[in-house]
Amino acid sequence: MMNEPALTIKNLMVRFGEVAVLRGVSASLPSGAVTAFVGPNGAGKTTLFHAISGDLLPDKGIVSLRGKPITGMAPWKVARNGLGKMFQDVRVFDSLTVIDNVLLALHEHEGLSVWASLTGVPMWRRHAPKLLQEAESWLEIVGVERPYDRPAGLLSFGNKKLLALARLMAGKFDVFLLDEPTAGVSPVLVERIAELIRKMANRGITIALIEHNFSFVTNVAEHVYLMREGTIQDWGATEEVLAKDENREILIGL
Amino acid sequence: MNLLLQLIADGLVNGILFALLACGFGLVYRSARVFHLAFAGLFLISPYVAYVVNVWLHAPIWLAVTLGVVAGAVAGYIVEVLLYHPFFRRKASNSAVMVASLGAFIVIENVLAIIFGNELRTVDRGLASSFDFGPITLTTIQIFQFLIGSAALVALGVAIRKVRLFKAIWALGDEPELVPVLGLPLTRYRKIVFTLSAALGGLAGCLIAVDVGVDPHMGMSYLLIAAVAMLTGGIDRYTGWVLGGVALALLQSLMVWQFSAKWVDLVTFTVLIGVLVVRPQGILGLRKRLEEQ
C-alpha cells in the first residue's frame, strides 16, 4: 500500500473462555485512507475494534499507533493518543444536552481536572462562547437536528449516530474507528455520512469502519479486509476483494 | 504453639459458620443478582425466634433452633414477595434494589431492637462440656456447630451439582433473560432462592447465637464477612464460597493470636483489599464489564 500505515495490528488473538473469537488477525491502516472491515455477523469485527481501542485486553498480539505500541493500554489513554471510536450501539451521553456532548470532546483533557476547573474559571468562562460556537459549527456540519439544548437521549436513532460522529470529529483524533456507522440509518443520512467520511479522509484522518452495506463500502473505502470466524480471509483494494466470487459467497451467501 | 492449634481449631469451626453465611448470601447474588443487604437483618430473625421459643416458652434447644430456621425461611420468602419482587417486575436498577435492601435491613434491625432491646441475648443451652483432642479443646457446642454446619454445606453442595432444580437455579444468574424464554418458572425459582438463603443464614445465626448470643446490631459485620468470603472464593464457585469463609475465619484466628481480638473486624477489609491486589482487574473483569454496559 502506498503510504505508511497509521495503525498496524499484528497477530491479534482474543478468546472468551473456550471460544477463540480472534485467531491471529493482522492488518494495517494506511494513513489518510478509508479502510473497511466486512464479514458475516459474529466474524469478530467489533471484537477487533474493542481490542484495538483498549476496551478489551487481547490475549496476544500487538497493536501500534503510528509506530507506538498501544496494546493493553487503557481506553482513555488510547484515545489521548489520537484514536477515536464510535460504538456499534452509538452511546451518546443521554442526560447531557446535544451541545454538551460535543463540548466535552472539544475540551482539552487537562482542562477537565478539578484543579483546572477551579483555577481556570475565568478561562473556561471566557473560552465558553468560542467553544460553544465551535461545537455548534460541528453539529451544523454533521447536520444534527436542532434544538441543541435538549438532552441527547431524546434524539432519534439516526440523529444519535450523527451526534456520535460530530463528537468524534470535534475531538482531536487522527484515527477513527467507526463500528457500523450506517446501520439503522435512512438512505439520505447514509449519503451524508459517506460524504462526511470522505471529507474527514481528505483532511488526513485515517478511518477504519465496519460495514454490512456494500454499496457504501465501495463508495467510501479504498481498502477492504474481509473477516470470517476471527481471521482475515482476504484483503486488498475494495473492488478487487468484493469482486471475487468466493468472497461474495462468504458475504452474501451466508 | 498449642494456643495456635487451638485457635486454628476454633477458626475452622467459625469458618463453617462463615461459609454457611457466605452460601446464603452467595446463592442470592449468584442466581438472582441481588446484592442482598437485607440478609444482614434477615439471618438474625431465626436466632431471635429460637430465643423466644427457648427462653420464653422453655422449649428444648433443638426444637427452638428448628423453629427458628423455619421462621427465618418464611421471613426470607416474605422479603422476596414484598420487597424484591416488585422491584424485579419494575426492572429497577441494581443500585436502587441495593438501597431498598439496605432500607429493609434497617427496618428489621430496629424492629428487633425495639422488641428485644439492644443488649446481647443468650439462649439457655445448659452448661457446655468440653472434649480434649490432643492439645485442642472443643466444647460440645462447637462440635455441634461444626457437624450441623458441615452437613448443611455438604447437602447444599451435592444439591447444586446433582439436583435438576438447583442446577437450573444456578444457571439463572448466567442468563436471567433466557429463563422465561425457556419456559422455566423464574418467579418460583427466585422464591426458592430467597427462602433457602434465609434458611441457611438463619441456621448460621442460630448456631452463632447458641454459642455467643445475639444482638440486633451484629448483622452487618457478618454480612461483610459473607460477601468478602464469596468474593475471595470466586462468585461462580460454590466450593470457593466455603473455602473463602473458612479462610477468613482462620485469618481472624491468626489476628487474635498475633495481635488482639478487637482488631478481628479489620481482617475482613484487609482480605477485601488483598483480593483486589491479587486480581487487579477487580472482580468483574474487563470483559464482563464490557458486556454489561
Next chain:
Amino acid sequence: MENYVLHLLTMIGIYAILAYSMNLVTGFGGLLVFCLAGFYGVGAYTHTLLQVGGAESRLADELLFSAACPFPVALLGAALAGGGAAIAIGVVALRFRGDFFVFATLGFQMMLYTVLYNWNELGRGAFGIYGIPRPVVFGWEINQPWEYVVLVGVVDTMVLPFLFLLYRSPFGLSLKALRDNERAAESLGISAFRQHLSALMVAGAFSGIAGGLYASYVTYIDPTSFGLNESIFIVSLLLLGGSGNIRGPIIGTVVMILLPEALRFVGLPDSFAANLREIIYGFALILLMYWRPRGLAGDFSLR
C-alpha cells in the same frame, strides 16, 4: 425555643455541606457511596486533635507536638485529612463497579468506625473526646448559638460555591458523561478512575470541613456519631431530596433534619424514638426507590 431553632439551623448548615459533597459523587459521578460519615469523622477527629493536641492523645502529642492549632488551621487540616481518607478509599474501591463498589465503600465505613472505636491512643476510642475548645476565629470567640449559626453560614458561603462551580465546570460535565456511559466517556480520553477519584477527594475534603465544624459545635465527639448509620442518614437525605442539581440536596437536608424533630413532639420514650426514626428512614428508602428513584427534586436516578 429560639436556641432550638438556632440549633436546627446550625445542623442544616453542617449537613448541607455533606449533602452537596455527596451530590458531586452521586448525583454527578453516578457513584453511590456509603462512607461519607467516615470522611466526616476523620475531619472531626483531625480537627479536634489539631486543636487539643497532647492533652487528650499521646499519639497526637508525638505527631503534632501538641500543636494547639488555631481554628482555621485545624479546619484546613480536617479538609486535608478527609480528602486523604477519600483518596485512600477511592484507590481501592474504584477498581470495583456497581454493587461491589458500593459494598466496598460500606466496608470501609465500617473499617473506619472500627479503627476510631478501638484505637484508644488516637482519640480515646469509645470514650470519645470531651471539652473540644470553642472556635476562635481571628479573635472572635464563638459561644452563643447565634454565633454558631453565623460561623456555619460563613463557612458555607465560602465552601459551597466551590462545589456549585464544580457542578457546572468541565469537570462536572465529564463526571456526568461518565455517569451516563463510562465506556463512551473513556473513548473521548476521559479517565474514569482519575475523575471519580478527584470527585471523591473533593467530597472527602469538604466532608472533613463539615466534621470539624460539627466537632467544635458539639464540643464532644465519639465514634458513634460517624458510623454506618450516619452514612446511611446522609445517603437518605440526598436520595430523598434528589441529586444531580443544586436544589435537591438542600431540600433533602431540610426535610431530614426536621423530620425527627417532628417525631420528638409526638412524645415517645427516647430509646424507642431512636429506633423508630431508623425504621422510618428504612421505609423511606424502600418507598423512595420504588416510587421515586430520583427523589423529590432530583435530576438523576440511580442506575
